[in-house]
Amino acid sequence: MSEIQSRPYRSFLFVPGSRPDRFEKALGSGGDAVILDLEDAVAPEDKDVARHHVVAWLAPERPVLVRVNAASTPYYERDVELGKLRGVAGIVLPKAESAHDVIDLISRIRRKIPVYPLIESARGMWNALEIAKAPCVRQLMFGTLDFGADMNMESDGDGLDTFRVQLTMISRVAGIRAPVDGVTPSIDNAGQLRAETIKARRFGFAGKLCIHPSQVSIVNRTFAPSEAEREWARRVLCAFENANGAAVAVDGKMVDRPVFLKAQSILDDVRS
Structure with missing residues (x-):
């Protein structure tokens, strides 16, 4: 088992798969896990090139997570093949809405690999317990921006706190690690990031998604015991x-x- 799989994470740093010049920098950011992103951070016309960059860079000595595109997209089948490669320590599965989504992923990869389903819709939240109990699920992630859009709710403030509690309870019942909270889009607002991370910790979350290296140290410090x-x-x-x-x-x-x-x-x- 690689180091990235054997210990809990506090910070998960997204890096666009189309920016190979940032891969090494991300590893040096202090983030507990680096997620090479083939989904939201990559434009449709760059999907194939981004996948090529990720494949060319992967190596066992620098394990990373990979966020594939959703099963409903034409990129999914080729993205999932990356799960078979050494150096991929886990798959972040966006738009997860049922246990079948996880089972299909694992059946295509044909090996046991940690899966991190992103709960990003009302249907995904409704079925979160069955998703959490699916094979190989390590942690649930809360895709707050997409979830807020799907629910026609504000993704910041207190509007999603009920669902945070729900994900924490579901993770506990399913016997998996505590969930991971969504991103703070404002990369220059350290106060907001710290406040949202404190909230996530109080609600029982174990970590937080980051979209910029500058966010990593704040997230790590806030989740660390004083x-x-x-x-x-x-x-x-x-x-x-x-x-x-x-x-x-x-x-x-x-x-x-x-x-x-x-x-x-x-x-x-x-x-x-």
């Missing part, structure tokens, strides 16, 4: 281990097993 959280976690583990099964309190609050597990997860984050 020193205060790590110190709290150390106190909880120490108290819990010394209690020998007896009731124990930390900072005036009772510590039971769920609290212990939360503290353990904070300290298990090797990147903290």
Whole structure:
């Protein structure tokens, strides 16, 4: 298993597949995962050229994710073939609306590979639990811009928060990693990015999609446990281990097993 598959991610950086000059720079951005994008970031007339650039650059020593075009497009079949190549550590599947979409993808690739379905429509949200339970699904991603358009809702502000909670709960029920929040389109507004990332974390998301390298460090820092959280976690583990099964309190609050597990997860984050 490659490194990119074996650990949780906080930041996912999109890079246009038509811009091979940016591939190496993206790897050096500090992003936990780089997504070579064949879909929204590439104009229709450049799709074939972008796919060629990605194939020519892929290598096992630099694993990346690839976002293919949706199954309804004429580019899908050729895009999916990239999933068979070494260096592709996972597929981001746009416009996912049913478990069948994931199953079809895996059947074409003919190997087990992590799949990251993008929930971008009302139908996709309605069927999100079955999508999350489909084979090889690693995490759900929330395509907030397309979802907002499909629902005729604003994609910023609080309008989509109900659906964020839903995706977090669905991921938990399905037994997969917590979901990934959508992009912040304003690449020059660090305050907005930080606020939206804080919200995503509070709603139980594990990471966020990025569209510019400058966004990566803010996302990583915001999702990382603070020193205060790590110190709290150390106190909880120490108290819990010394209690020998007896009731124990930390900072005036009772510590039971769920609290212990939360503290353990904070300290298990090797990147903290």
